[in-house]
Amino acid sequence: MAVTSVAVLLGTGYAYANFQALIDNISTTDVIGLEGGGEKPADGSVDILMVGMDSRTDAKGNPLPREILDELQAGDETAGGLNTDTLILMHVPNDGGKAVAVSFPRDSYVKIAGGYGRHKINSAYGYGKESAIERLKREGESDPAQLDVKSRKDGAKNLIATIQDLTGVTVDHYAEINLVGFYEITKAVGGVDVCLNQATQDEFSGADFAAGPQKIQGREALAFVRQRYGLLRGDLDRIVRQQVFMAGLAKQVLSAGTLSDPGKLNDLIDALSKSIVLDEGWDVLRFATQMKDLTGGNLKFETIPTGDPELQTPEDGLAVEVNERDVKKFFKNLGSDPTAVGSSTAPTVDPGTVTVEVRNASGIGGLAGRVLRSLVAEGYVGGGSGNATEEVLSSVVRHGTGGEAGAAAVADFLGGIDVEEDPEVPAGQALVLLGDDYDGPGVQGLTGGPLVGLDGARRQPPDTTTPEQPITADGVRCVN
Template identity: 55%
Template sequence: MDHPPRNGQGDRRPARPRQEEPGRRTAPPRRPAPRREPVDARRTAPPPRRPQPRPAPRARRNSFRGAKIALAVVSLLVMGLTGYAWAAMQGLVNGLNYANVISDGGGGDKPADGARDILLVGLDSRTDAQGNPLSREVLDELRAGDSDGELNTDSLIFVHIPNDGSKAVAMSLPRDSYVDIPGYGKHKINSAYARAMLQARKDLQKQGVTDPKELDVKANQAGAKELIETIEKLTGSTIDNYAAVNLLGFSDITKAIGGVDVCLNNNVKDQYSGANFTKGQHTISGVEALEFVRQRHGLPNGDLDRVVRQQVFMAGMARKVLSAGTLTNPGKLSDLIDAIKKSVVLNQNWDIFGFAQQMKGLTGGQLEFRTIPVKNVEYKTPEDGTAIQVDPAEVKQFVQSLAGPQPGQTAPPANQADPANKATTVDVRNASGKTGLAASVAKTLDAKGFTSGDTANATARKTTVIWVPKGGKDKGQAVADALGGSPTIQEDKSVSAGHVMVFLGSDYQGTASDASAGSGAAAGSSSQAPAPPPVADEDKPITAEGVPCVN
């Protein structure tokens, strides 16, 4: 393992458990690869679950032939389906593993709020999707440790997709995030699954259940439900679908598609994960892929750098699977489907055919990866050592800003001013280097009902950020909605009450009126404003276009 064991068992009340049992899915030995290492996943009572319409029967028409369909199954693995691929997908659906982890009508065809929220989980499990234990040979190959080792969730990704399938925003939740786990108190988020799973196993054994496979399947379902509830509570959203993949499955999937292109800023050599790569670009698969996405020791930002690695790797997977070379190669496609069948578990009632239709036409640039905001990466906890501190209110706001209006919320029609905006004075700072942008954006905001403040140039910065006074994040969100995009909103004591200050970074692609030639600042406002300090998610969002170099 590349990290110290997580507390894992739990006692359904705020007890402090220890882990002792294995986890969920992986597959029997397949094609050994010459190296090592893993991936991880969790339930309970969040906001009231959305009412789900009864799925209507869906015709499997030949009209899908020739249509490009992006299917996000797990780890944002995307399958573009054409001709042979569409026929093969029917075999995939028939052989998938399903678990009863979302209740009250979850997983329906079209969630009632007009969007689909999916939890993707990478499990550090020593069993396959059917509950069969991995062999010693396979565990050694993956550097997975003992077959009765810990079970945690190494990768947690919350995906938001509007019903028109126009884009997908994937938000990573660092595994060491210190959050409230319903029924267990505050702990690292990656232990939620194991705590509930191990407690459920004990309860089942007390009830007389002895079959190892039955114990594994039911205990893992309890773990998944706990994880789902934990993330619903943190994000304020309701999970509609759930997909989990185990470590061997991840390894096999990367081999099936012929590897993924990645790029590193520096040479790395890590004894914990086994990662040993030189600076520059590599095509990796199998155990090397696991080593790449699991390393955190020796990286400048620890777990946050690992999150970025996982994001660029999954973006690379999407790019590779969407390529014609994967989809039109019967051998590769067959291997990919076999790997998914062995290692992926989905929630019951997930209409994969309907989902594929919803996602048709998704391209690499419409697949965007973000990371939730964090406050302190060296947070000292009472019981769990060093963790990552997060603010649930900030996380909810961040998720909502990327997801758009929630059920019951309506935005003003385009180009129509909202009367409530008049109470907010907006000052605009041009840090983008684009001449005239501050004046142009100020004009746009004025047209949307905001009171115009002053404009000025500012020290260059990459990302757009909105400063608000204490307690003014709702005002900042209104400005962000008017501008479009997903600017970060943060409180700053230098901002006066009733004001909002917008710093336009070089990434700004939002709404703006036609800029007139000349300075980026309005006349008489040529002062330089200092750039705000770095914030979480500082860099441009990762997409499935290109191969960015990372730590």
Template identity: 50%
Template structure:
């Protein structure tokens, strides 16, 4: 039985690594703060300021303290299309206007981004696996088959009536319902991927805005100029540095991209590569003003699971180098699957996805398919991880990992 509590505050500290997708910015920022002795001393400011949610099942929780260093861990990172802050308070309209996010009622609390980061025991390697937001899957909790980005919404909405009957209102109601949404999203990802989720981290629209501003902008490169009225993306071709609303538009755009969600994933991976370089550089960690702004942004922007010993997790990350990180996207079968109620979705095969993940992570256990041999797509993905992403056609068997060194669409 999962515990049903809302968002609270709890101690947290950090160290460095390179995740992917905009939701990872907050957690990345938190973890890189241990990069220097000066930065480490600043982490005490997070002790009473980091929001947490009780969303991980007891059976999935890793051992506390140093014992956690000896086990593999899977972290679900989500980016919420939410119009509230981490404490459940509505974002002011002037902030939404800056974010090109419409009105407070436009959000819907879907997860714009979902990534599972697998950390090897001891911290020697990490694999970041992106899941397209429109993947058509079975939603946990008996909600039927829908796009995976709606799992959070279904869980949250299902909990609201019960929580109101318990007398919760306002921000407290929002926090408790959000925790229920997170639990449904976690269970859905577990059922779909076959992975047990041990940790959870989320950031909303305003959080990404603050974090990208705090580091002074992130370098990106575009192959062609873009103009998208939906996301607000309006950029020339070539190299440029983005922050705030511009950065958010860059990673949210999917209309007008050759491959829709898959194109956006490539954007997010490239952006986070640049973000990691900026945060890990001496220009951020050795700059008291910028570092202070980054810590403030993390406090205001990031929600992690209750009980996560981030300080010990940081110790696990000491041996992780940039070259030891694999970036990948699950295989998809079609980008235009017609659905009864959700419009066009991304067609995915859970068996193929699990085989892909098994091959990617070097697992020897057989899958639930009729054959214990991983699919050829999974084998190819595992062998070519790190190769440039190819533009998929309407029907594709797998998407290779993104080349983070070049320009993107």
């Protein structure tokens, strides 16, 4: 949002000087590998991971003053600091099409990169950061500010790896903002217009809002985007709050009253330089000029597909259920034309040349046989069915050397599940392993209700309610 808005004024020397001052003073970190960071990535889009950090330190690793913590109602210096309260993947097509900002609920229950198992996604940064602190201490680092700054690099890398594993998307750039930065940015622009469907109060976040349209900034703005208790859908409603607020913030910054006011522009740049961390080597000036048309209806907000919002987990309490296969499919189709004919990417394969074996790890009795019968009816050769002898976290089709095309065709027929190579699978065969995330052919009518996984969690039926009004940066939408 910041680089886009400043790009509007790049034609003036004053704006350019201010923009360069921001770039010179902003903190950077080397967290993007060789695959990311390209000007026009080969996968067709620039994907930027934007992180809102619940941190009690600034971008330089210094603790926030007590008076600021009190104003933010953010607890003491030892609270928080390791969790990512806001996660958004900004998807910007190379061809200049509409950009999409995709939110991840902070309590999404996913596989954390680095071998930490399954936990809430907002802990991925913390796991990487804590491991780095232990390593740095062993290496002799003792300065608290240096420990904080250096360990953040590992935290960000672990978060990026988790997002990439979940989505199948290569993260090209990284941007991080802390609590105090968000607070000061909203004050610098003179507040943001929002609208609430009903009045609400929450002692944890400090929220105390009337119903209807209103302009908020500073402490009120932070409470608006942090509140989740007392909201109808908890964390999911908080995501909607964050999306409409960012849309309003973009609109406010792009207004002439902000960008043409030297005082406001200086305050905005000062706030950004103290609170933003970007990936090292990102040519933000070039990116800003490319993004100058990304305003209003050219930017929309989405949220990853989710299941049960009150999933009981072994270690993390209640979490938001996430089906990794659904998330990968969501990002694969992001920006594509759903009405296009022949959009399937599966290669053309004669089903009669592929023998399929199906193994069941879903906990749903009889599912493997039902799925195999569906495949045989499609023309594939039946290779037997039964229960799996290994734990399966998500459904997958495995193939041997040279069997990619056949496995891809089987996976496409089964709803687009993952495909992976396994040298133990004979040539000309495909092995289907059904996890508790499977909802393709063969499931319909089998259980008569929500699916039950191996962990006892009940998967919710698809939401068939009327879609909500889309969130864009060209208007103010009332929300819970």
